[in-house]
Amino acid sequence: xxxxxxxxxxxxxxxxxxxxxxxxxxxxxxxxxxxxxxxxxxxxxxxxxxxxxxxxxxxxxxxxxxxxxxxxxxxxxxxxxxxxxxxxxxxxxxxxxxxxxxxxxxxxxxxxxxxxxxxxxxxxxxxxxxxxxxxxxxxxxxxxxxxxxxxxxxxxxxxxxxxxxxxxxxxxxxxxxxxxxxxxxxxxxxxxxxxxxxxxxxxxxxxxxxxxxxxxxxxxxxxxxxxxxxxxxxxxxxxxxxxxxxxxxxxxxxxxxxxxxxxxxxxxxxxxxxxxxxxxxxxxxxxxxxxxxxxxxxxxxxxxxxxxxxxxxxxxxxxxxxxxxxxxxxxxxxxxxxxxxxxxxxxxxxxxxxxxxxxxxxxxxxxxxxxxxxxxxxxxxxxxxxxxxxxxxxxxxxxxxxxxxxxxxxxxxxxxxxxxxxxxxxxxxxxxxxxxxxxxxxxxxxxxxxxxxxxxxxxxxxxxxxxxxxxxxxxxxxxxxxxxxxxxxxxxxxxxxxxxxxxxxxxxxxxxxxxxxxxxxxxxxxxxxxxxxxxxxxxxxxxxxxxxxxxxxxxxxxxxxxxxxxxxxxxxxxxxxxxxxxxxxxxxxxxxxxxxxxxxxxxxxxxxxxxxxxxxxxxxxxxxxxxxxxxxxxxxxxxxxxxxxxxxxxxxxxxxxxxxxxxxxxxxxxxxxxxxxxxxxxxxxx
Numbered sequence: 001x002x003x004x005x006x007x008x009x010x011x012x013x014x015x016x017x018x019x020x021x022x023x024x025x026x027x028x029x030x031x032x033x034x035x036x037x038x039x040x041x042x043x044x045x046x047x048x049x050x051x052x053x054x055x056x057x058x059x060x061x062x063x064x065x066x067x068x069x070x071x072x073x074x075x076x077x078x079x080x081x082x083x084x085x086x087x088x089x090x091x092x093x094x095x096x097x098x099x100x101x102x103x104x105x106x107x108x109x110x111x112x113x114x115x116x117x118x119x120x121x122x123x124x125x126x127x128x129x130x131x132x133x134x135x136x137x138x139x140x141x142x143x144x145x146x147x148x149x150x151x152x153x154x155x156x157x158x159x160x161x162x163x164x165x166x167x168x169x170x171x172x173x174x175x176x177x178x179x180x181x182x183x184x185x186x187x188x189x190x191x192x193x194x195x196x197x198x199x200x201x202x203x204x205x206x207x208x209x210x211x212x213x214x215x216x217x218x219x220x221x222x223x224x225x226x227x228x229x230x231x232x233x234x235x236x237x238x239x240x241x242x243x244x245x246x247x248x249x250x251x252x253x254x255x256x257x258x259x260x261x262x263x264x265x266x267x268x269x270x271x272x273x274x275x276x277x278x279x280x281x282x283x284x285x286x287x288x289x290x291x292x293x294x295x296x297x298x299x300x301x302x303x304x305x306x307x308x309x310x311x312x313x314x315x316x317x318x319x320x321x322x323x324x325x326x327x328x329x330x331x332x333x334x335x336x337x338x339x340x341x342x343x344x345x346x347x348x349x350x351x352x353x354x355x356x357x358x359x360x361x362x363x364x365x366x367x368x369x370x371x372x373x374x375x376x377x378x379x380x381x382x383x384x385x386x387x388x389x390x391x392x393x394x395x396x397x398x399x400x401x402x403x404x405x406x407x408x409x410x411x412x413x414x415x416x417x418x419x420x421x422x423x424x425x426x427x428x429x430x431x432x433x434x435x436x437x438x439x440x441x442x443x444x445x446x447x448x449x450x451x452x453x454x455x456x457x458x459x460x461x462x463x464x465x466x467x468x469x470x471x472x473x474x475x476x477x478x479x480x481x482x483x484x485x486x487x488x489x490x491x492x493x494x495x496x497x498x499x500x501x502x503x504x505x506x507x508x509x510x511x512x513x514x515x516x517x518x519x520x521x522x523x524x525x526x527x528x529x530x531x532x533x534x535x536x537x538x539x540x541x542x543x544x545x546x547x548x549x550x551x552x553x554x555x556x557x558x559x560x561x562x563x564x565x566x567x568x569x570x571x572x573x574x575x576x577x578x579x580x581x582x583x584x585x586x587x588x589x590x591x592x593x594x595x596x597x598x599x600x601x602x603x604x605x606x607x608x609x610x611x612x613x614x615x616x617x618x619x620x621x622x623x624x625x626x627x628x629x630x631x632x633x634x635x636x637x638x639x640x641x642x643x644x645x646x647x648x649x650x651x652x653x654x655x656x657x658x659x660x661x662x663x664x665x666x667x668x669x670x671x672x673x674x675x676x677x678x679x680x681x682x683x684x685x686x
Contacts, residue, residue, distance in 0.1 A: 027101070028117045028141045029232055032109035039433055039547055040110045046077040047112060047127070054125060055102045058083040062098050062121075063091040066178065067201045069131050079112075081125040084200050087180025088248040089120050097121035117141075117232040124234065134207035135513070138218040138233045145228025145241055152188075153225030159187040159255050160240060163195045164216055166253055171197050172209040179208055183251040184244070194244050199236040211236035333408030333419070340364070340410050340417055344374055353426065363422060371422035372407060376415070392418070398464055402456030404479055404489040420489070424482045429475035432542055438602070443609040445484050446542050450617065451642050452486035453478055457535060458635040460488075461528045469495050469526055473534035474515045475541065495526070514548045514583075519629060529629035532638070536624025540584050543617060545602035548584040585625045585655040588618060617642070622652035 041047040050073035062068040062083040069082035083101075085094035101116050101123040109116075115124040117139070124130070150156045163185045171181035179199040184192050199208035215231040215238040223229030228241040239245070343364035344351050353361040359377040366372060392409050399405070410417040428449065431437045453473075460468040470477075470488065477490040517533035519525040537548050588600045597618055598606065605614070620641050626632050631653055633641070641649065 025119060027104055028119060028230065029139045030104065030108065030114075030116045031139075032114045033111045039112055041112050046073065047079060049073075050077055050079045051081075051125060054079050054081040055106075057081075058123060059095060059098050059102060063094040066094060066180075069202055071129070076127075079125055079127060080129050080131065081123070082131065082200065082202070083121065083123045084198070085121045086119075086196075086246075087178060087198055088182065088196075088246045093120060098123060115234065117237070122232070122237070130234075132202045132204075134203045134211055134235050136211055136214045136233055136235070138215050138231050140218065140222045141230040141232060143228055143230050145226065148227040150225045150227060156187055156193075157220070157224060159185055160193055160195070161216070162255055163193055163253060164197065164212070164219075164238065164240070167195055167251070168197050168209055168212040168216075170251075171199060172205040172212065181251070182246050182248045183253050185253040185255050187255070191242055193240055193242060194246070195238075195240040196246050197236065197238050200234075203235055208236060212238060335408050335410045335417070335419060337410055337412040337415055337417070339366075340374055340419070342367075343372060347374075347376060364419075371424075373420045373422045375418040375420065377417070398460075398468075400456060400459045400464075401485065402452045402487055403459065404487045423479035423487065423489075425480035425484060427476045428478040428480060428486065428538075428542075431480070432475060432545055433547055438545055438604055441605075443605050443614065446605065447613070447617070449478075449480070449484065449486040450539055450542060451639070453488065453535060453538065454635060454639050454642060456486070456488040457531055458639050460494075461531070461635050466496050467528070469528060470531050470534075471495060471520075471526060472512060472515075473531055473538065474512050475538055478538070517629065518627060527629060528634065529632045532624050532632045532635060533629075535635070535638070536621045536632075537585065539617065539621040539624065540588055540600075543602065543605070543614060543621070544584065544588070544600050545604065546584055583655075585622065589622060589652070589655050592618065592622065616649070619649050619652065622655065623650065625655045626653050627655065628653070 041051070054070065054072045057070050057072070058068060058081055061070070062085060066085045066087060067083070069080070071078060071080045073079055083098050085097060089097070097118050097120045101118055101121055105114055105116055105123065105125075112127040113125070116122065163183055167181040167183040170183075171177055171179050174181075179201050180197070182194070182196045184194045187193050197212050199211060203211070211233065215233060215236055219229050219231045219238055219240075222231070228239075230239045231237065341347065343366055344362040345364075347360075347362050351362045351364065353363050353373060355361075359375055362374045362376060364372045364374050392406070404423065405421045406418060407421060408419040410419070425431075431441055457470070457473070460470060468491075470491065470493070472490060472493040473488070477488065479487045479489050481487060513521065515534040515537050517526075517530045520530045541548060588597065591597050591600050597615055598611070600618065601609065601614055620633075620638060623631075623633055624638065
């Protein structure tokens with residue numbers, strides 16, 4: 001071999017080796033139940049057979065273009081899948097990454113809805129159609145470079161923002177880029193920031209840019225003043241580093257230099273002519289100032305956290321409503337990190353109870369033997385200090401049998417910890433959606449759980465000192481103690497209303513699709529009636545043992561179709577009507593109209609239930625999920641109806657359709673038609 005060709009060959013081989021290592025690495029993040037459909041599939045079932053065929057298609061087809069989505073099978077076992085490879089890797093590396101992702105999903109995920117991210121690819125499948133649906137759910141990846149700090153975070157942030165803004169526009173609005181872009185920009189004489197953004201190719205450019213903007217917001221939340229960071233989500237991914245981590249053509253950007261920098265350059269040139277002694281004085285002064293500034297910033301952070309603790313511990317508390325309605329945190333225990341680490345065995349994996357959007361929950365025991373649950377908010381969490389403080393003060397003085405009690409908290413450095421009473425039976429969803437544990441629930445227990453949730457909500461809405469809207473009521477946020485008493489938890493998204501306030505509007509819709517009321521999902525309007533809607537969905541889930549599928553059009557939707565067609569005449573709507581795909585409350589509404597509501601009741605309950613009582617609960621549930629908030633009862637009325645003697649109830653109107661914009665999906669010509677492919681309509685929250 002000619003020795004002169006050796007360096008060139010190494011130059012070609014090294015990137016391939018780097019990419020091969022990256023695709024073979026462990027996954028960045030795996031979510032085995034990221035959607036609203038949490039049921040598991042069984043071995044050798046039609047769904048599993050369809051899933052295997054789907055995985056084969058994704059593995060073989062994705063490397064051809066770097067992106068592929070398809071659907072396999074017939075409803076109700078039809079499975080939808082999508083795979084995306086990073087735009088800078090070759091077909092062989094893409095195939096290897098997809099194969100690894102598929103193997104990992106088969107090994108660890110048995111649910112009908114899952115997604116996995118690797119450094120070089122991502123794979124997603126679902127029982128529900130999701131193509132062309134942009135719903136942002138960003139995930140922070142625990143990355144080594146996040147631990148390294150930047151000396152000048154303000155300037156670094158400005159340069160990073162400039163870089164990501166430019167390559168985001170390129171990815172979203174340059175068709176030739178295929179929703180992928182990289183770039184680099186100098187932020188100091190010796191350091192360069194390298195950035196990468198990518199979107200799935202089934203969404204529009206505007207949706208891609210919106211997704212990347214939201215990801216950048218989360219990136220700043222997790223990695224501000226850090227040397228690197230990664231955000232992954234269903235439809236877009238963002239990453240930056242101080243080293244070149246991708247293998248695409250160079251895209252060097254130049255950060256705009258302010259006019260004042262010319263004057264600074266002149267001053268520097270002049271300074272070079274100053275006698276050596278003066279230079280020494282200047283350098284010494286700069287070093288002194290820099291050290292003092294760094295120490296001051298650290299001291300300011302400590303003072304800020306100390307002020308937070310003092311504020312919470314103050315007998316005066318804080319005004320949360322602006323109406324002199326002060327909430328004292330007196331009696332709330334403040335624990336140091338050492339105590340909490342000892343209680344949880346240093347947050348050991350064996351003590352892990354669950355993983356939520358904002359962090360991980362661990363079981364622990366205090367020195368006196370009292371069992372606790374510790375929510376360790378991630379350092380990358382969406383909840384900053386202000387939100388953390390808000391949650392503490394919000395629930396510190398909420399004392400009710402059907403609310404989880406906050407026992408204490410801890411703040412030290414970047415650690416933010418909440419300490420709750422321990423719930424040995426975990427959450428409600430683990431019982432009602434699991435075929436084995438469901439057998440432990442008789443009707444009396446189910447009825448008591450329903451009544452307990454209703455009483456907890458009534459306390460929040462009317463009986464506590466503040467009117468509180470939970471905004472994220474769902475079975476996973478209802479915990480069960482050792483006596484199966486229901487306790488509402490997780491107030492991270494809750495909001496406080498004034499005495500005379502009835503509704504509020506937000507541009508940031510948070511919560512879980514399938515439990516959101518239509519006015520909240522579509523318009524950002526929320527009120528106590530939003531919680532009533534969520535309660536109604538949960539009530540029907542408890543009775544049926546089925547998960548609410550969420551947003552689907554059925555033949556029951558003539559009024560909705562008229563509304564959408566009038567509002568958006570330019571859109572075309574090829575609909576597939578299917579009862580099996582309809583939401584839970586639409587199913588029971590139709591069964592009730594046909595006099596078949598007993599078919600809705602869980603077979604495990606039907607043999608030993610007072611039929612009249614269950615039918616009455618179904619009726620109350622339908623009253624709660626009516627489309628017009630004014631038609632829904634208040635929680636005080638619900639508690640009264642649940643506890644009163646049988647009497648005439650108002651007739652429920654047609655349930656709500658929690659929908660927003662609707663799109664027809666036109667598969668790109670490069671996509672191979674799926675088995676039994678049909679044209680699907682997607683319903684998106686606005």
